Amino acid sequence: MSAALRRLGGFLGGVSTLSLWLAGIGLVAMTAMVAWQVFCRYVLNDSPSWTEPGAVMLMSWFIFLGAAVGVRENYHLGFDVLLYVLPKSGKKWLRMISDLVAFAFGNGMVWYGSQLVALTWGTTLPALGISGGWDYVPLVAGGALVCLFSLERIVLRLSGEPIDDILDDLPPAEVAAELDTANLKA
Template sequence: MPAKLERSAKALSWLSTLSLWLAGAGLVVMTAIVAWQVFCRYVLNDSPSWTEPGAVMLMSWFIFLGAAVGVRENYHMGFDVLLYVMPKGGKAWLRMISDIVAFAFGIGMVWYGSQLVMLTWNTTLPSLRISGGWDYVPLVAGGTLICLFSLERMVLRLAGQPIDDILDELPPAEVAAELDTAKVKA
């Protein structure tokens, strides 16, 4: 792998890991906020107004960060059914099309998300006392990461890197399920 590709792959790997950790931390914090809200509502009979919008905003962050990591790790939607019957060369083209679609979707997230941020930036979320634009920043951040990660996959594939080889060795999901069931019965 050329040095520039290797450096960018390491940087994007670090960014992906950071995104995954932030998403996980967001999930834990959101769970704690919801638990606090339930405790306050049913035990103290006084629910804080910031808990629900705060939890929803954290949920937006971990969903979009997790989705971006899913694109990098090839867990996004693709042409899986066709991949089982295609020759290896055709599989590469279908995976490239899938990455192009993910990239286009990421661009749409950034474009329309940015418009929503700009439209709502001068409003205030009363319960959190922050700009309403922060509701849509996770959409832009997730879209940016989806673009980066899908572009990385396309560049690596075009550079001849074997990013799909391990996927071609995996059995179809139905066969894998039958193999797993056979191991359980044995």
């Protein structure tokens, strides 16, 4: 691997880790907000108005950040049946198409999300007192990260780096044996 790709991978690994931590913190904060809302509603009989829109906004952030990290780590659901019958070179191109589709989808998230931000920026979310555009900023940020991470996978694959499953190199009988071994260890 070239030094530039190694530095880029290290940087994007840091971005991915930071995104995952922010998503986790957002999940905990959203849980605390909802718990506070329930406590205030049923114990204090006075529910704060900011908790629901705040929790929904935090949920948008951790969903889109987590989805982008899923693209980088190749954790998203996929239709893998065709991958089992294709030769190794065919698998590489099928995965490349998948990454290109993810890149295009991320571009759409950025493009249309930016339009939504611009369209709603002049409005105010009354319960939070901030611009309505902030509702759509997570869509743009998540889309940018999806583009970045899928582009990284495309570049690494084109440079010949082994980013796909290590099980691709094994014959089908050995793949089954590896999966059985992994299941026994779990």
